[in-house]
Amino acid sequence: MSTIKDVARVAGVSIATVSRVVNNGPKVGKKTRVKVTQVMEELGYTPNANARALVTQKSTTLGVIVPALTDPFFASLANGVDTIARQHNMQLLLSTSQQDAESERAAINLLIQQRCHSIVMHSKKLTDDELVDLCEKIPGLVLIDRVIDVIKHKCVWLDNEEGGKIAARHLMSLKHQQVACISSKYQIEDPTLRLRGFSQELGRAGIEINSQLIEYAEPNQQGGEIATQHLLASGQKFSAIFVYNDAMAIGAISTLEDNGYRVPADISVIGFDDVLISRYSRPKLTTLHYPIESMAQRAAQLSLDIKSKAGESAVEGYKYLPRLVKRESTNIKY
Amino acid sequence: MSTIKDVARVAGVSIATVSRVVNNGPKVGKKTRVKVTQVMEELGYTPNANARALVTQKSTTLGVIVPALTDPFFASLANGVDTIARQHNMQLLLSTSQQDAESERAAINLLIQQRCHSIVMHSKKLTDDELVDLCEKIPGLVLIDRVIDVIKHKCVWLDNEEGGKIAARHLMSLKHQQVACISSKYQIEDPTLRLRGFSQELGRAGIEINSQLIEYAEPNQQGGEIATQHLLASGQKFSAIFVYNDAMAIGAISTLEDNGYRVPADISVIGFDDVLISRYSRPKLTTLHYPIESMAQRAAQLSLDIKSKAGESAVEGYKYLPRLVKRESTNIKY
């Protein structure tokens, strides 16, 4: 791989001049510029980003930390960050965090080693304190899908509680009175907030959720199936189910139909997230759109902005609202 | 961010010594080692990967080039590479190529700038010649989902033709005689090979595909729907459809059912790829598993191996076979 020196030697100029040409610097004679450019071509010269980063103390790399890419939700998140990265001629440096605190720490350390100054991190396992510390060390660190009050201005998150409320209003507008819920057995923030918003909003209309109609299960399709079996077995009546996420919702629908219930004719089902599969399911799933890709773009932009506006207080975190996507799995109760 | 010099100064040793400690180098007094380690902690010192890469001419980064991450197929590919990267304490450097030749070139150039020596590339737009040239320039470049004869040893690909044959055998074993095909309107290699294998194998059994029963459409759900409408409208009889990919297959099923046909009771449908949605569809899709994640791991490993065994001829490319995954969308013809 040829270096700037090679180019300089062959072109018969100094490395300083080559550097100017490479960076479109001013004050380079036209002739010289042409000559140097030509030699660069000949030699297939490409500047070494490491050397550049070293001397300029800038990185052309945008870091992302997600649990894994196999989950389409996180793939979309990474994709959103990539969109912004491309706009700035930067590249994604990806670190996966495998759902445990230690990996999350390792992931961020690797990014620090690479002197990646802008990072979008999805962290569920590190404590608030640890994240606050990290934010101090890395000014360009932005958290996504999480809010921590003291560093709100570096957070981009979804209002899960409002999502629950929207779902509740939707079902009520469809005249449903007896509703069931399927939540995640992992009592992290998201499911708790969604459920809380949901029941609060129902409560405001005088509807109380029968606690026998709340099931907790693995947040995947099978979990949805099992939870639905329990719901059915409970003997309680219900005309609609609010499900923690789309995968579970699809599992729920499948169990419902296997048991002779039509969706949405007999029972309405509403999911959450609006991931790819919700569009492919039959009936197509009514769900709450989680605008993760926009959020990721916003987070990436925020991370980049912090750097440029260092010191200014203009940069703000951002709360997103889920949006109801009415498809086919919910209907008015007869 | 503190540097090696800071550590050296505070610890009262030379930077050479600090470097030795960092790299677990030999010949460091125990006391010194402890002292230095402690100072590193205090200062929160992290070695600068750029500086290291510069002097060692090695990269701790594994490059991946895919069209985009939104497609779960490519997300899985990236994930496979990440798995290997993690095993080697490396990180993913991701460049997206947006489906056009120019972006693919740009993507790889960015990786070259970063002096990323191991790269797994999914390229459909660059010409064979261009890729062969690139392979020469970048020894660690490995192609995935593509074979080029001269550089076969740097390719990891799927035998699409065999996939078509397997599908054909499966449908024949189910007694289907009149089969339809839905292919992609983009006549790149994959659909062509799948279709060729499929019809060849049928041909061996004396079954010819009625050319009116071959439809070409956009390779997505909607394309599958439209193609199926055409098939139905043609008035031709058929009891099974071999579909180019799962998204189209799901579209096909949906149109079939909308028109009163039961899948698989009336018509069997077989897809290709075995992406996430095929497990979520109703009926669950019978399809050909495309082991993209294993393939990606293999490609990444290959890329890494090339570097270490430079010069040796041991490294070989690898052809993968798709595997039939029998689920619910195909059944014996009555």
Next chain:
DNA sequence: TTGAAAGCGGTACCAG
């Protein structure tokens, strides 16, 4: 066992 010093490939300032 430790330190001094020569780079790795660039950038940017200062002279000329």
Next chain:
DNA sequence: CTGGTACCGCTTTCAA
């Protein structure tokens, strides 16, 4: 407009 040169942070001989 161009060249000389002092670093950027680190690894790696070579001596001590």
